[in-house]
Every structure is written in structure tokens, then in C-alpha cells.
Amino acid sequence: QKEVEQDPGPLSVPEGAIVSLNCTYSNSAFQYFMWYRQYSRKGPELLMYTYSSGNKEDGRFTAQVDKSSKYISLFIRDSQPSDSATYLCASNFGNEKLTFGTGTRLTIIP
Amino acid sequence: GAVVSQHPSRVICKSGTSVKIECRSLDFQATTMFWYRQFPKQSLMLMATSNEGSKATYEQGVEKDKFLINHASLTLSTLTVTSAHPEDSSFYICSVPLWQETQYFGPGTRLLVL
Numbered sequence: 540q541k542e543v544e545q546d547p548g549p550l551s552v553p554e555g556a557i558v559s560l561n562c563t564y565s566n567s568a569f570q571y572f573m574w575y576r577q578y579s580r581k582g583p584e585l586l587m588y589t590y591s592s593g594n595k596e597d598g599r600f601t602a603q604v605d606k607s608s609k610y611i612s613l614f615i616r617d618s619q620p621s622d623s624a625t626y627l628c629a630s631n632f633g634n635e636k637l638t639f640g641t642g643t644r645l646t647i648i649p
Numbered sequence: 650g651a652v653v654s655q656h657p658s659r660v661i662c663k664s665g666t667s668v669k670i671e672c673r674s675l676d677f678q679a680t681t682m683f684w685y686r687q688f689p690k691q692s693l694m695l696m697a698t699s700n701e702g703s704k705a706t707y708e709q710g711v712e713k714d715k716f717l718i719n720h721a722s723l724t725l726s727t728l729t730v731t732s733a734h735p736e737d738s739s740f741y742i743c744s745v746p747l748w749q750e751t752q753y754f755g756p757g758t759r760l761l762v763l
Contacts, residue, residue: 571751573751575754580740580757580759581756581757582742582754582755582756583693583742583754584754585752585754588750588751590750627692627693631749631750631751633749633750634749635681635683635698635746635749635752636695636698637695637751637752639692639693640692641691641692642692644690
């Protein structure tokens with residue numbers, strides 16, 4: 540079993556829809572949780588990161604962590620074609636090394 | 650703006666030659682940097698941890714003699730792929746940690762070995 544599981548998709552949604560991306564993890568010792576966006580042939584871009592359980596909002600993006608169920612979510616409101624990318628969730632113990640999910644390929648259809 | 654830069658962004662070389670990739674931390678000093686490799690449609694695979702002033706730490710299965718890492722200063726780490734072969738063709742990405750909480754990634758270097 541992988542430590543961080545993520546549905547690889549692909550996921551296609553119409554422009555303007557709310558997108559929900561999810562990951563589950565198995566190691567309860569993880570402390571930090573983050574979401575990266577990666578466009579084709581580019582390095583991952585840090586979208587958001589959170590410590591422990593709770594919500595964090597940044598513009599159209601909301602990250603949620605539920606440590607009781609070991610569930611990580613990213614919501615994208617008013618999705619745009621420019622949001623089309625691969626989204627990677629990641630976690631760590633607070634020791635720098637990250638454990639990644641496999642990534643979800645998202646396409647926003649105009 | 651960019652936190653981490655990489656150079657070159659793309660390199661094509663002949664089999665048997667060596668290729669050097671630079672990773673620079675632009676906004677802050679980094680005693681540690683990470684090097685990843687990514688194959689098409691796959692997630693990132695950590696290759697090694699670059700340590701300023703000491704030897705790099707390699708992940709299991711990564712050949713340290715093939716992938717030479719030098720962390721010459723608090724803002725620069727280099728990855729040299731020695732005697733490159735077509736199977737070394739990949740997307741190489743470095744990252745800089747923010748405290749111990751997360752990492753910022755460079756734009757990546759695409760290596761094609763002919």
C-alpha cells in the first residue's frame with residue numbers, strides 16, 4: 540500500500556464547475572500537507588500547504604485536511620481552462636522529505 | 650516570482666557524454682536541496698538529497714557514481730549525469746525546502762540522450 544493514494548484520473552469538468560481533488564494517506568505521523576500544480580513539461584508549483592487538520596483558503600482554492608480520516612482535499616471554485624494541469628498531493632513528517640501521490644490529471648473544458 | 654531556477658531547461662547530448670544541471674535557490678540560503686526524476690505521466694521520484702559542505706545522500710537504487718551531486722554553496726547545487734545513456738533521458742527537477750514544512754521546485758531540465 541502506498542503511503543499517499545491519489546486517483547490518477549483523468550478528470551474532465553466544464554468551465555465554471557467546482558473541482559474536488561482528493562488523496563488519502565496511511566501514516567498518521569504526517570504533519571504537513573500540500574498541493575502542487577504541474578503543467579506539462581514544467582516543475583511542480585506549490586499551491587497551498589497546511590499543518591495538521593483544518594481548512595485553508597487562497598482565492599479560488601481551498602485545501603482541507605481531516606486527520607481523523609486521513610483525507611486530503613483540494614477544491615477549485617469557478618474552474619478555468621488555465622487550471623488544466625496535473626495536481627499532486629504530498630505530505631511529510633516535518634523532516635523535509637515529501638511523500639507524493641501519483642497526481643491527478645485535470646482538464647477544464649471551455 | 651521564481652524561488653528556484655534550473656539551467657539548462659533542455660539539453661540534448663550524445664550517448665557517453667556527461668551533462669551538468671545547475672539548481673539555484675534565488676530567495677534564500679539552502680543547506681539542503683533535493684533532486685528528483687520524473688518519467689512521462691508519472692509522479693516525482695526522489696533521487697538524492699544534496700547537502701551543502703558534505704556528501705549527498707542517495708536513495709536506494711540510485712547510482713551515486715552515475716549521478717554526481719555537488720552542493721558548492723548555500724544557493725547552488727549541481728547534478729552531473731556521467732556517461733549518459735538513452736535510458737537516462739528524463740525530466741530532472743530540483744527543489745529547495747522551506748524550513749522542514751514543504752518544498753519549492755525548480756522549472757525542471759529535460760534531458761534527451763541520443
